[in-house]
Amino acid sequence: MPQPPKKALQIFNSTQFDQYFNQFDNFYIGSATCHFLLPSLKDFGYLLDKTQKENKMLSLLTPIMPQDAFPHLEKLIKLVEEKQALNFFELIFNDWGVFQDFKDVADLKLICGSFIINQKKDPYYLSLKDQYDATSTMSVANNPDYAEFLLSQGIDTIELENICQGISLKNLEKLKINLHTPYISFSLTRHCPQALIEQGKNFQQIITQCDKYCQNEPKQIWQLKNEHYQSFYRGNWQVYKSQAPLPNNINKIIYNQLLIEPTIS
Amino acid sequence: MKILAPISNLSELSPLIKNGADEFYMGIFSKSWFKQNKFFNPLNRRYTAQSNVLDTQEAGKIIEQAKNQNKPVYVTFNTNTNFSGKSVIINELENIIKLKPEAIIARDPVIIKLIRKLDKSLPIYLSSLDQVVNTQAAKFWHENFNITKFILPRNLNLAEIRKITQELPQFEFELFIYNDDCFNNIDGLCSSIHYQKHAGLDINFVCHRENLYKNQDQNLQEKFININHNKSLCNACLFFHLKDIPNIKSAKIVGRDKSIDEKIKLVQFLKQARSLVSKENDFNKFQKNTRMLHKLIFKNTYCQNCPYAPTT
Numbered sequence: 364m365p366q367p368p369k370k371a372l373q374i375f376n377s378t379q380f381d382q383y384f385n386q387f388d389n390f391y392i393g394s395a396t397c398h399f400l401l402p403s404l405k406d407f408g409y410l411l412d413k414t415q416k417e418n419k420m421l422s423l424l425t426p427i428m429p430q431d432a433f434p435h436l437e438k439l440i441k442l443v444e445e446k447q448a449l450n451f452f453e454l455i456f457n458d459w460g461v462f463q464d465f466k467d468v469a470d471l472k473l474i475c476g477s478f479i480i481n482q483k484k485d486p487y488y489l490s491l492k493d494q495y496d497a498t499s500t501m502s503v504a505n506n507p508d509y510a511e512f513l514l515s516q517g518i519d520t521i522e523l524e525n526i527c528q529g530i531s532l533k534n535l536e537k538l539k540i541n542l543h544t545p546y547i548s549f550s551l552t553r554h555c556p557q558a559l560i561e562q563g564k565n566f567q568q569i570i571t572q573c574d575k576y577c578q579n580e581p582k583q584i585w586q587l588k589n590e591h592y593q594s595f596y597r598g599n600w601q602v603y604k605s606q607a608p609l610p611n612n613i614n615k616i617i618y619n620q621l622l623i624e625p626t627i628s
Numbered sequence: 629m630k631i632l633a634p635i636s637n638l639s640e641l642s643p644l645i646k647n648g649a650d651e652f653y654m655g656i657f658s659k660s661w662f663k664q665n666k667f668f669n670p671l672n673r674r675y676t677a678q679s680n681v682l683d684t685q686e687a688g689k690i691i692e693q694a695k696n697q698n699k700p701v702y703v704t705f706n707t708n709t710n711f712s713g714k715s716v717i718i719n720e721l722e723n724i725i726k727l728k729p730e731a732i733i734a735r736d737p738v739i740i741k742l743i744r745k746l747d748k749s750l751p752i753y754l755s756s757l758d759q760v761v762n763t764q765a766a767k768f769w770h771e772n773f774n775i776t777k778f779i780l781p782r783n784l785n786l787a788e789i790r791k792i793t794q795e796l797p798q799f800e801f802e803l804f805i806y807n808d809d810c811f812n813n814i815d816g817l818c819s820s821i822h823y824q825k826h827a828g829l830d831i832n833f834v835c836h837r838e839n840l841y842k843n844q845d846q847n848l849q850e851k852f853i854n855i856n857h858n859k860s861l862c863n864a865c866l867f868f869h870l871k872d873i874p875n876i877k878s879a880k881i882v883g884r885d886k887s888i889d890e891k892i893k894l895v896q897f898l899k900q901a902r903s904l905v906s907k908e909n910d911f912n913k914f915q916k917n918t919r920m921l922h923k924l925i926f927k928n929t930y931c932q933n934c935p936y937a938p939t940t
Contacts, residue, residue: 430762460765484819506709508738549819550834553783560851585841
């Protein structure tokens with residue numbers, strides 16, 4: 364019998380980590396959308412110690428990385444090495460620059476994030492059912508040549524999101540899949556409206572300092588409703604909750620983790 | 629810095645050259661491709677016919693006639709890996725390569741490899757969709773695909789542009805000088821459907837759906853909408869700020885779907901703004917003159933909240 368998938372949880376701080384620690388095998392810290400959400404060294408050290416001690420996994424999610432954000436990320440990875448925690452750790456990159464920077468760290472598991480593995484994520488696809496074809500459920504990784512390219516870089520695991528029109532598993536046999544569900548990130552900006560408002564600015568500007576306003580109370584979330592989907596603007600990214608059923612054969616072949624993101628509304 | 633203008637038909641070539649365009653980029657609308665893929669897998673991120681040159685023969689004439697006047701033409705092919713099969717995409721690429729463009733703008737590793745296989749010597753410029761926002765990313769693409777020219781994404785501030793371009797003098801760069809609506813979301817990471825007003829559909833890009841948002845805090849919602857609607861398109865101050873960086877080669881005007889009148893005005897404005905750099909050493913005076921120039925040509929001033937003024 365195939366093993367059931369390991370369950371992972373996206374957390375944003377050590378309080379959430381402690382709260383859910385016994386319920387999950389793997390914890391995602393950091394963010395695929397914003398470098399300001401990378402954990403502090405202190406928090407990260409605490410998470411590393413506890414996951415290592417209890418034989419669980421810690422995954423560090425990283426976004427598109429501005430040049431200035433690299434020194435902090437390099438410190439985080441150095442800490443993993445110092446604590447000899449590489450066997451309990453994986454780095455998820457959404458920027459080939461991050462891959463380039465860390466590809467030579469021995470024993471560091473690098474996973475290709477969902478913003479590199481392009482999928483058609485706009486929830487408006489649900490309103491176009493009559494027009495879209497099978498390719499709408501595919502990602503770039505469904506192309507065997509793309510999979511070969513990833514494997515040639517030493518990457519055997521990718522992240523996918525369970526998009527509203529469903530996902531295709533065609534040609535994915537050679538890769539391991541981390542599946543995000545139920546929240547799908549489909550758009551992000553460096554003109555973070557939430558931070559700009561909090562900082563009293565009234566026009567678009569790239570955020571250079573942030574106090575993680577998006578982690579504040581739910582009142583900070585804008586909610587969009589129509590007949591097809593429900594989506595939210597939180598911080599600098601837009602997400603929606605997908606109702607798409609998982610593929611029937613998902614337990615049998617393709618993924619090793621299920622990322623259940625915490626409720627955001 | 630050369631002025632890189634969009635072109636979508638042969639009749640635009642002469643007026644754009646006459647008014648100051650130094651080089652061109654275009655997409656080619658492939659009927660065979662469209663028939664197979666509808667509009668879900670565009671070859672160059674622009675779905676509409678008016679954004680593209682409508683047939684290969686006309687595209688060939690544009691390239692040839694531009695070349696005769698020493699104006700290079702680049703073909704945009706920054707689609708993702710095609711889902712319809714390798715043979716289909718090879719066919720499209722072969723048709724483009726036969727036209728002998730100066731370079732192909734691409735983003736996808738598989739497509740880049742195919743281009744390299746079909747024509748080893750044809751330059752490939754890396755699309756902004758690949759988000760080269762740090763030096764390491766540029767090194768990745770160079771190391772693996774021998775890319776030496778990068779189109780910087782819109783979501784960089786001035787300090788970041790300077791840092792990347794100055795730390796990598798061995799590479800060439802291109803940046804966006806006059807944006808269109810796609811100024812807010814991060815290039816390539818935005819999954820918005822891009823066929824607004826196409827085939828009878830009228831779908832707002834995700835960055836323009838904010839009026840549909842609900843929030844209990846009305847004041848907060850108004851601020852949010854205000855921010856999202858406050859555009860800064862011009863960016864001509866980049867000419868001044870980056871005048872000392874020789875490896876930024878091109879300033880790209882966004883808007884392949886714009887009318888020829890709009891394109892001419894943009895080229896005229898940017899040519900004159902660029903010439904102001906050599907005449908004026910004081911930024912404040914440069915900015916004032918550029919704003920006046922903008923108002924003169926466009927009858928408005930878009931640069932009140934420019935992210936590049938003052939220096940950021």
